[in-house]
Amino acid sequence: MMSEAWWKRVAKAVFKIAGISYMMESEVDPERNTVIVDGKEYSANQLQWEAPVSGAIYGVLLNYKGEWEQFREQMTKPPYHHPPNAPILYMKPSNTVNVHGGCIPLPDDVSELQVGAALGVVIGQTATKVAKERAFDYISGYTIVNDVTIPHETIYRPAVKERARDGFTPVGPWVVEKKDVDDPDLLDIRVFVNDRLVQHNNTKHLMRSVASLLADITEFMTLYPGDVLLVGVPERAPLVKAGDYVRIEIEKIGRLENTVVHEKDWIKETGSHETRAHSV
Amino acid sequence: MKRARIAFNGAVYEAVVEESGLLKLSNGRVVKEEEVTWLPPVEPRTIFALGLNYAEHAQELSFSAPKEPLIFFKGRNTLIGHRGETPRPSDAAFMHYECELVVVIGKMARKVKAEEAYEYVQGYTIANDYAIRDYLENYYRPNFRVKNRDGCTPIGPWLVDKEDIDDPMNLTLRTYVNGKLVQEGNTKDMIFNIPALIEYLSSFMTLNAGDMILTGTPKGAVNVNVGDEVVTEIESIGRLMNKIV
Numbered sequence: 001m002m003s004e005a006w007w008k009r010v011a012k013a014v015f016k017i018a019g020i021s022y023m024m025e026s027e028v029d030p031e032r033n034t035v036i037v038d039g040k041e042y043s044a045n046q047l048q049w050e051a052p053v054s055g056a057i058y059g060v061l062l063n064y065k066g067e068w069e070q071f072r073e074q075m076t077k078p079p080y081h082h083p084p085n086a087p088i089l090y091m092k093p094s095n096t097v098n099v100h101g102g103c104i105p106l107p108d109d110v111s112e113l114q115v116g117a118a119l120g121v122v123i124g125q126t127a128t129k130v131a132k133e134r135a136f137d138y139i140s141g142y143t144i145v146n147d148v149t150i151p152h153e154t155i156y157r158p159a160v161k162e163r164a165r166d167g168f169t170p171v172g173p174w175v176v177e178k179k180d181v182d183d184p185d186l187l188d189i190r191v192f193v194n195d196r197l198v199q200h201n202n203t204k205h206l207m208r209s210v211a212s213l214l215a216d217i218t219e220f221m222t223l224y225p226g227d228v229l230l231v232g233v234p235e236r237a238p239l240v241k242a243g244d245y246v247r248i249e250i251e252k253i254g255r256l257e258n259t260v261v262h263e264k265d266w267i268k269e270t271g272s273h274e275t276r277a278h279s280v
Numbered sequence: 281m282k283r284a285r286i287a288f289n290g291a292v293y294e295a296v297v298e299e300s301g302l303l304k305l306s307n308g309r310v311v312k313e314e315e316v317t318w319l320p321p322v323e324p325r326t327i328f329a330l331g332l333n334y335a336e337h338a339q340e341l342s343f344s345a346p347k348e349p350l351i352f353f354k355g356r357n358t359l360i361g362h363r364g365e366t367p368r369p370s371d372a373a374f375m376h377y378e379c380e381l382v383v384v385i386g387k388m389a390r391k392v393k394a395e396e397a398y399e400y401v402q403g404y405t406i407a408n409d410y411a412i413r414d415y416l417e418n419y420y421r422p423n424f425r426v427k428n429r430d431g432c433t434p435i436g437p438w439l440v441d442k443e444d445i446d447d448p449m450n451l452t453l454r455t456y457v458n459g460k461l462v463q464e465g466n467t468k469d470m471i472f473n474i475p476a477l478i479e480y481l482s483s484f485m486t487l488n489a490g491d492m493i494l495t496g497t498p499k500g501a502v503n504v505n506v507g508d509e510v511v512t513e514i515e516s517i518g519r520l521m522n523k524i525v
Contacts, residue, residue: 056355061420080418088417089424091353093326095486107484128430158352158420164485220369220429222357 010036011180011252014141015173018048018099028174030254035174044173045257049100051171052143053122055226057097059147059163060213061088061155063232065205070235071155079156087208087216090158092147092169092230100173104148104258105266106242107165113240113260116147116233117191117248119184119203121210122175127223135211138223141175142184144248144256145230151239167266170258171228181252184210188251189234193244201234282518283403284438285323285361286316297438318361321405321439322384325490327354328481329380329409331422333471333496340499349472349480352422354494357430362437365525366410367430368506375504375524378409378497379455379512381448381467383474384439389487394475400487401474403441404448406520407494408434408455408512411501433494434512434522445516449473452515453498457508465498467514 013028015035027036033044062068062084075083098104106113124140147169150162181187184203191199208216210231214223223229240246240260248256261269282297288311295303295316302310331350332343360366368375386402410432415425445451448467455463467473472480477493504510504524513519 058355082418084417084419086415086417086423086425088419089428090420091355093353093485095326095488155419156421157350158422160351160353161484164353166486220425221355222430224357 012177013174015052016050018050028176028254030176030252033255044100049173051097051099052175053171053226053228055224055228057092057169057228057230059090059092059230060232061090063207064201064234065207066235068207087213090163093164095166096164096169098167098170100170100256102167102170102258103261103266103269104170105167105263106260107263110150111241112151114149114151114237115191115240115246116149116237117189117199118145118147118230118233119187119250120145120171121229121231123223123225123227125225127214127218130214130218132211132215135214136178138214139178141177142181142253143171143175144250144253145228146170146246146248146256146258147230147233170256172256173254176253190249191238192247193238193240198238199234199236203231206231281441281444282438283321285319285321287319288316292319318363318437320359320361320435322490322492324356324359324492325488327492329354329494330496334465334469334498335471336499340501345471349477352427354428354433358428358433359435360431363521364431364434365523366432366434368524369412372412372414374413376411376501377455377504377510377512378411379453379463380407380409380494380497381451381453381514382407382435383493383495385487385489385491387489389478389482392478392482394479397475397478398442400478401442403439404445404517405436405439406512406514406517408510408520408522409494409497434520436520437518440517454513455500456511457504462502463498463500469498470495
């Protein structure tokens with residue numbers, strides 16, 4: 001287990017295990033999705049997690065070039081008229097936060113959900129009017145977020161009903177420390193539904209890089225330690241339905257796994273050890 | 281009861297506002313309004329705000345009244361307390377105040393019916409939800425650059441317990457700039473009233489204690505300038521003062 005290759009790919013991460021009162025800090029293996037505590041290696045799926053962050057979660061729309069291209073023609077037509085100047089932001093409020101291994105509720109009134117495979121940039125210190133060159137000073141690390149959405153066509157009005165449902169923001173399993181991710185603008189992202197690869201993209205296709213986003217956003221609003229900035233969701237986001245098992249992999253960070261369940265079963269499934277163990 | 285959060289002599293206190301206008305701190309000490317720094321009266325969790333929730337204000341902005349509440353979120357970076365200062369961007373041509381009744385949620389609310397909605401309310405306060413219209417863009421509008429700027433949402437001065445407000449849907453709202461009345465309306469003219477908003481939001485997401493809903497503003501939006509003193513006032517709640525810098 002402790003070969004040289006292994007040591008090269010392990011990263012330092014912070015995380016929270018359910019039932020332990022404090023944030024832990026230890027090595028993780030992003031490729032095997034394991035965590036090493038006191039010399040023992042555990043699969044992420046053996047453990048019960050809590051979200052590794054506690055601040056506000058902000059998302060950015062149209063920040064992948066492919067997504068921008070798809071929307072470009074509409075940008076000059078009503079109701080949009082012009083392409084956007086500032087980053088298009090939205091918020092995922094605290095009722096939406098979910099965990100690695102948690103169940104995502106499919107609301108009764110919809111048949112499918114859209115998976116939003118997002119790199120989450122975790123803020124390390126209070127960031128106001130940050131210069132692009134200094135942006136990385138304000139980052140503590142990176143995590144994986146499934147920015148779940150009810151599919152919607154129009155982006156004229158804030159999509160609160162589509163984005164702010166309970167359980168719509170799985171985060172985790174951990175936050176890999178900044179120093180162990182050389183370049184957040186060059187990370188492969190893969191989405192698997194029921195173990196089948198359905199989406200593949202890379203953060204090198206961002207319209208605004210991580211540093212540009214931080215500069216442009218903190219120009220008018222402060223981000224606080226523990227806040228998370230989702231850098232965007234790649235185009236052609238996969239759709240899932242009840243019973244589907246979703247895995248988002250981000251290079252150098254790890255894998256975030258969740259199962260979609262009917263809303264009426266959400267509390268039962270979420271509270272059940274068997275379901276959680278079985279689903280991941 | 282009127283409950284405030286203030287900073288005084290290096291510590292943060294909960295305080296009760298007495299009939300005389302004096303503040304009684306949680307340690308029993310009584311101080312004057314000018315002696316303290318006023319903080320937002322509630323430590324925020326999720327902050328909801330309403331756009332176009334008064335018919336005449338919607339008309340004023342050339343919109344027809346929405347069929348569904350127009351909701352957007354705000355971050356805690358936007359909130360500042362009574363007697364605070366709000367920065368006006370130097371390149372802005374049109375920055376206006378918005379006097380709004382704020383509903384603070386008192387306990388978890390999920391799939392609540394309008395008839396029972398007030399059971400989930402803790403109390404009320406006042407917000408001045410400034411907008412910088414220069415930065416409006418037609419994507420997830422009103423966009424964050426207009427509505428989620430640091431220090432652009434004065435709130436307070438205090439939280440009034442719901443038991444002290446007979447009818448929150450019949451309160452006069454007024455805004456004064458440098459003492460001159462510039463905006464006047466009544467909460468009875470909301471398109472979606474408080475019970476409707478709580479029913480709507482809790483129908484698809486869970487509300488929790490500390491969540492707040494800024495319920496929108498009536499007509500009368502006028503530009504403000506550096507140095508202006510802006511007072512937003514709601515009957516039976518109080519007067520929230522703010523300065524543009």
